[in-house]
Structure formats: C-alpha cells, structure tokens
Amino acid sequence: MAIARNVLVVCDASRGHLTASARELLTLARSLADALAGNVDLLALGAAAPNIVADAGAAGADQVCAADGADRQGYHPEAFAAITLRACEAATPRIVLFAHDALGLDLAPRVAFGIGARWATNCIGIAVEGDALRCERTEVGGKLQVVEVIDGQAVATLRPKSIDARAPQSRRDARVLAVPAAPPQAAEGVVFVERRMEDGGAAEELEQAAIVVTGGLGMGSPGAFAKLRELAEALGASLAGSKQAVDRGWIPANRQVGLTGTTVAPKVYVAVAVSGALQHMAGCQKSRTIVAINSDPAAPIFRFARYGIVAKWEEVLPELLAQLSAARA
Ligand SMILES: Cc1cc2nc3c(=O)[nH]c(=O)nc-3n(C[C@H](O)[C@H](O)[C@H](O)COP(=O)(O)OP(=O)(O)OC[C@H]3O[C@@H](n4cnc5c(N)ncnc54)[C@H](O)[C@@H]3O)c2cc1C
Structure with a gap:
C-alpha cells in the first residue's frame, strides 16, 4: 500500500476565525506536506467550511473538510472524534496535527486510537527525515530533549508558540473536501449538564x-496583583501569573504562563517577583525582550532578562506608574 502523504490539521474555530495556534499548525503542515509531496487539509471544528476557505488558503491549507456536524457549537468529545475519524478517511493523512491545548489533549488520543496511529504529544518541532517523521519534545521542565521517529501514520500535538506562523499569503481560496456522512451513531454517551466559560x-x-506583565509569588498577596493590573493597563499589556500565584488564587488558572500553562512570545515580557524557574521559563523564553524586577540579585530570571531591576516591587511599581503617567500627560 502506498504511504499516505497528506497532512490533516484539526483545530478549534468556534470563535469564527483561525486562532494563532491554528496558523502555527498550518505553517508546520505546509512544510511537512511540501516535503512529503502531499496536501494540507484542514478540519476546523465549530465553523462551517465555506466561512473559512479564504483564511485557510492564505494560511497554507489546500483543502478544507466539509463534514456534517463540524460546525456544531460547544465541544463534544464523541461527536468531534467521529467527525475527525471521517475526515481522516477522506483526507488519508500521513500525520494529523492538533494544538497542544484542551481540545487537542482530549481529541488527539481518541483519533490516534481510532485510526491505529502512533501519537506524539507536546511536540516543539516535527520534520520529515527520509521516510519517517521526526517528532521532538522536551521533558523534565525542558531539561531533556526527546526525539521520537515514527515510520507509519502519526497523530501529534504541537506546543503553541513553538514555531512562527507564516504571514498570510495572497493565494487562491482553499478547495472544499466533501467528507461523507457517517451512518447514524448510537446515542452519545457523554451528556453535558452545564457549561461554564470563565x-x-x-x-x-x-x-x-504584544506585552505581558506577569506576577509571581513574591507579590505576596492578591491585593498586590491590583497594583500589577494598573501597570498592565498603563502599558496596554495582558496580565499573567506564575503557577505559585495561580495556586494561591491570586490570578485565574487560564492566565498561568509556563510548562503547564500558556506559552507566550510577546515583544516585551515583564516578570515581577518571579524567580525564573525552568517550568516558568518554558512558557515565556521566546519573548523578544524580558524585563525582570526581583529583590534577589541571584534569581535565575536575570539569566534570561535583557533588562533587570534588583529591588522590591513595592519600590519599583509606584515609580514606574508615575513615570508612565507623566509620559502620557
Ligand atoms: C511539573 C511542573 C510543572 C510546572 N509548571 C509551571 C508553570 O506552568 N508555570 C510556572 O510558573 N511554574 C510551574 N511550575 C512551578 C515552578 O517550578 C516554580 O515553582 C514556579 O514557577 C515559581 O513561581 P514564582 O517564581 O512565582 O515563585 P518563587 O520561585 O517562590 O519566586 C518568587 C520570587 O519573588 C522574589 N521576591 C520576593 N519578594 C519580592 C519583592 N518584594 N519584590 C521583588 N521580588 C520579590 C523572590 O526573590 C523570588 O525570586 C511547575 C512545576 C512542576 C514540577
């Protein structure tokens, strides 16, 4: 049997557009498909195929899968796994790519099991090497580099911000790939009793x-985060926290940066009272410029920072806010 050459990207498009991580997946998919001499196919869950063909084409897709039920709103594991398996039959992928996020972590193993493929999780890079796929990831908070070489069909999740998304190209719209409807399924086993969006x-x-301001355990209290929010607002930045700050409830979990949180790569990353543990840096070390404020001159964060202030945040933040306010006046 001929080896499959296509690359299928599966992403969440329920916000009506392709997210940054979907564009990163399509960029990777394009380079893999070019090396394999295959197509890039996209299954955008939560969106109707005709609504994203232009966007998908510019981002690197050749075809967008049109599957019954793909535009269903609200994630459903069994329904979306069944749709993805049908898309796999239509697209015959060598590799199926997901982002390493909540959807990818739930759906990718189901799909790998369903098509009998090997699965590689939390990849930071994937390349074609001879006839094989070389999937790279890190372990132990970035201390170990693990390379998995897969000869057959693969399903992989890609860590967001591991690669730069290519700039949109002015090329033709993606074609629509019709995915045949599946025979009626038995009743869904998973029933949602309530959905909460926090x-x-x-x-x-x-x-x-473009700018992220992050607070760590050294902030000392939830009230101190209010001061940090003032700084974030003055800079037009997003506010984030280290795991220690999240664990204490000073900032919501979906604002955690790091290995088990979100990966960011802003132009400027301002780390206030953050020590710079490896697991934290795994989520922000691709930032263009890191600015650190920490009272301990030996804090590891200073090894990553381009600009550092050795001082207590209580002394620095009021001064910074006053300077920013004076600059705006
Ligand atoms: C499997 C695993 C996954 C993990 N995932 C993540 C993750 O995703 N994200 C993450 O952040 N961590 C993660 N961690 C935890 C990580 O190892 C660190 O414990 C955490 O990042 C430390 O957070 P912190 O820098 O806020 O706290 P600390 O390491 O306690 O640092 C606090 C810093 O504040 C400074 N400080 C204290 N007072 C002041 C002051 N008044 N002014 C200025 N500076 C001050 C101190 O000098 C110190 O450097 C993970 C750990 C494991 C084992």
Whole structure:
C-alpha cells in the first residue's frame, strides 16, 4: 500500500476565525506536506467550511473538510472524534496535527486510537527525515530533549508558540473536501449538564499579546496583583501569573504562563517577583525582550532578562506608574 502523504490539521474555530495556534499548525503542515509531496487539509471544528476557505488558503491549507456536524457549537468529545475519524478517511493523512491545548489533549488520543496511529504529544518541532517523521519534545521542565521517529501514520500535538506562523499569503481560496456522512451513531454517551466559560478568551489573548506583565509569588498577596493590573493597563499589556500565584488564587488558572500553562512570545515580557524557574521559563523564553524586577540579585530570571531591576516591587511599581503617567500627560 502506498504511504499516505497528506497532512490533516484539526483545530478549534468556534470563535469564527483561525486562532494563532491554528496558523502555527498550518505553517508546520505546509512544510511537512511540501516535503512529503502531499496536501494540507484542514478540519476546523465549530465553523462551517465555506466561512473559512479564504483564511485557510492564505494560511497554507489546500483543502478544507466539509463534514456534517463540524460546525456544531460547544465541544463534544464523541461527536468531534467521529467527525475527525471521517475526515481522516477522506483526507488519508500521513500525520494529523492538533494544538497542544484542551481540545487537542482530549481529541488527539481518541483519533490516534481510532485510526491505529502512533501519537506524539507536546511536540516543539516535527520534520520529515527520509521516510519517517521526526517528532521532538522536551521533558523534565525542558531539561531533556526527546526525539521520537515514527515510520507509519502519526497523530501529534504541537506546543503553541513553538514555531512562527507564516504571514498570510495572497493565494487562491482553499478547495472544499466533501467528507461523507457517517451512518447514524448510537446515542452519545457523554451528556453535558452545564457549561461554564470563565474568562474563556484569556489564554488566546495572552498568546497574542504584544506585552505581558506577569506576577509571581513574591507579590505576596492578591491585593498586590491590583497594583500589577494598573501597570498592565498603563502599558496596554495582558496580565499573567506564575503557577505559585495561580495556586494561591491570586490570578485565574487560564492566565498561568509556563510548562503547564500558556506559552507566550510577546515583544516585551515583564516578570515581577518571579524567580525564573525552568517550568516558568518554558512558557515565556521566546519573548523578544524580558524585563525582570526581583529583590534577589541571584534569581535565575536575570539569566534570561535583557533588562533587570534588583529591588522590591513595592519600590519599583509606584515609580514606574508615575513615570508612565507623566509620559502620557
Ligand atoms: C511539573 C511542573 C510543572 C510546572 N509548571 C509551571 C508553570 O506552568 N508555570 C510556572 O510558573 N511554574 C510551574 N511550575 C512551578 C515552578 O517550578 C516554580 O515553582 C514556579 O514557577 C515559581 O513561581 P514564582 O517564581 O512565582 O515563585 P518563587 O520561585 O517562590 O519566586 C518568587 C520570587 O519573588 C522574589 N521576591 C520576593 N519578594 C519580592 C519583592 N518584594 N519584590 C521583588 N521580588 C520579590 C523572590 O526573590 C523570588 O525570586 C511547575 C512545576 C512542576 C514540577
């Protein structure tokens, strides 16, 4: 049997547009498909195919899957797994790519099991090497580099911000790939009793922010985060926290930066009272400029920072706010 050459990207488009991580997936998919001499196909869950063909084409897709039920609003694991499996039959992918986010983490293993593929999780890079796929990830908070070489069909999740999304190209719209309807399924086993959205767009907002202000455990209290919010507002920045700050309830979990939170790569990352642990830096070290404020001159964050202030935040923040306010006046 001939080896499949296509790359299928599966993403959440329920906000009506392709997210930054969907564009990163399509950029990676384009380079893999070019190396494999195959197509890039896109299954955008939560959106109707005709609504995104132009956007998808410019971002690197050749075809957008039109599948019954793909525009369903609200994630449903069984329904979306069934749709993705049908899209796999139509697109015959060598590799299926998901973002390493809540949707990818739930759906990718179901799809890997469904098509009998190997799965590689939390990849930071994937390349074609000979006839194989070389999937790279880090472990132990970034201390270990793990490379998995997969000869057959693969399903992978890509860590957001691992690669730069290509700028939109002015090329033709993607074609529509009709995905045949599946025979009626038995009743869905998963029933949602309630859906709650808590600051739902926070992770996406953080991922796209040009400036991020992050507070750590050294802030000392939830009240101190109000001061940090003032700084974020004055800079037009998104507010985030370290895991320690999140664990204490000073800032919501979907604003955590790091290995088990969101990965950001803003132009400026302002880390206030954050020590710079490896697990934190895994989520922000691709920032263009890191500014650190920390009272400990030996804090690891200073190894990553371009600009550092060794002082207590209580002394620095009022001065910074006064300077910003004077500059605006
Ligand atoms: C599997 C795993 C996953 C993890 N994932 C994440 C993750 O996603 N994100 C994450 O952040 N962490 C993560 N962690 C936790 C991580 O190891 C660190 O514990 C955490 O990042 C430390 O947070 P912090 O810098 O706020 O606190 P600390 O390390 O306690 O640092 C506080 C800093 O504040 C400074 N400070 C104190 N008072 C002041 C003051 N008045 N003014 C200025 N500076 C002051 C101190 O000098 C210190 O450097 C993970 C850990 C594990 C094991």
